[in-house]
Amino acid sequence: MLEICQVTKYFQHQVLAPVDLQVEQGEFIAFLGPSGCGKSTLLNIIAGLEQPTSGEVRLDGQVLTAPGPERGMVFQEPGLFPWLNVLENVAFPLRRQGLTEAVARERALELLKLVHLSRYAHSWPHELSGGMKQRVAIARALALNPRILLMDEPFAALDEQTRMAMHVELQDIWQQTGKTIIFVTHNIREAVRLADRILVFATRPGRIKAEFKVQAPHPRLEGDGLLLQLENQILRELREEMEKVLKEELGDDYHLKKSGFPWHPDRDLGSYI
Ligand SMILES: Nc1ncnc2c1ncn2[C@@H]1O[C@H](COP(=O)(O)OP(=O)(O)O)[C@@H](O)[C@H]1O
Ligand SMILES: [Mg+2]
Structure with a gap:
């Protein structure tokens, strides 16, 4: 239904390397990655709020260049x-x-x-x-x-309890309406809880690095063993990206290898990226 074809974006730097993605009707997709990797830029291009530098976005074969009623948007x-x-x-x-x-x-x-x-x-x-x-x-x-609901970190500003309640609510809305949802998040747990397909982004330039399918039926429960396993798998994929971002932010003082992986099983994995 929705096709993203060789989309790139340059601001001062290249923000998105060519991105290709096909989205089927009714899918619940998450864009997951560290901050600054171009998730919002890609979502805004799909929304028609930004223009790609090259490439195009098509809905049922029609090139999209502006916002339209078939795409609804929710921000943080x-x-x-x-x-x-x-x-x-x-x-x-x-x-x-x-x-x-x-x-x-x-x-x-x-x-x-x-x-x-x-x-x-x-x-x-x-x-x-x-x-x-x-x-x-x-x-x-x-x-x-709208046929597609575009959501850019819509629950990122909410407290943990409210966010978990919203996860239940959104799964319910998705099941009742059958909408196609593209959901941006930097929180692994949130992506795994909600999405059927998770696209993990790499950074500098932003691009899709890996794809994970989440087979568990909805509504999904917090703390489900299968979901936790998948969280860890995705975390390993993101480790390299996190290192890049942390090194840039913290400079040479930061030695991930020496200090060990900054992750504790009791903590929310998502808060580290
Ligand atoms: N309008 C803009 N002008 C210049 N640079 C931008 C603009 N929007 C985003 N960027 C840059 O593009 C990169 C990706 O940003 P963004 O898509 O917001 O990332 P994310 O949503 O993954 O955190 C960042 O380096 C950001 O500074
Ligand atoms: Mg963003």
């Missing part, structure tokens, strides 16, 4: 309009498309039900917790019934 910051209540925030894209207020409200209410926020339809954004705001942002991104 919920970005709700503070002067609109929850229902009006979700209805906003529908109203802008020219739907009548009654139709827009009805559709917005359906979406609020999907994200379990019906009771908060008339609340204001500042009255909601971080997780609730992000659920409103997801409902708003789904308003125009």
Whole structure:
């Protein structure tokens, strides 16, 4: 359905080496890699917010060059309009498309039900917790019934408990709607919990280094043995990339080999990349 063909991007430096990727309808894909490896850049190119330097992105064979209603986007910051209540925030894209207020409200209410926020339809954004705001942002991104949901570290700013609750919620939304989801994260555990296919990025320049399939059925439970095994496998793949990033950030003071691998089994693996 979605094809990324030989996409590169240069800013001052080459940020993306040629990237090729094919995404099937209904897939849940994660882009995983250390910060600065070009995950957001690639997602923004798919969204039509950035143009590739070369190569192209096609949806059903049509080249994409601008944002469109078939792609919904959720960012790390919920970005709700503070002067609109929850229902009006979700209805906003529908109203802008020219739907009548009654139709827009009805559709917005359906979406609020999907994200379990019906009771908060008339609340204001500042009255909601971080997780609730992000659920409103997801409902708003789904308003125009996009085929693809693009999510850029949407839960990175949430506390651990809320993030785990959002993982349950998002799996549920994905199963109910059958949307294609591309989810950017630097957290291995999150990628393994959610995605069916994980693309591990290498850095400088950003490119896809490895692909992992996660066969476990949804909904997946936190701490599942099979998932933990996969986390470790992916961590080994990322070790080299992490070393590169840490060396650059910490300079010559940093000797990963001497200090050993900076990983403890009780800690969240994701927080190291
Ligand atoms: N608009 C921009 N102008 C210049 N450099 C950019 C811009 N956007 C991203 N970059 C650079 O591209 C690289 C990849 O960034 P990004 O895609 O945000 O990485 P990630 O999302 O994996 O952390 C970084 O080095 C970043 O500084
Ligand atoms: Mg990013």
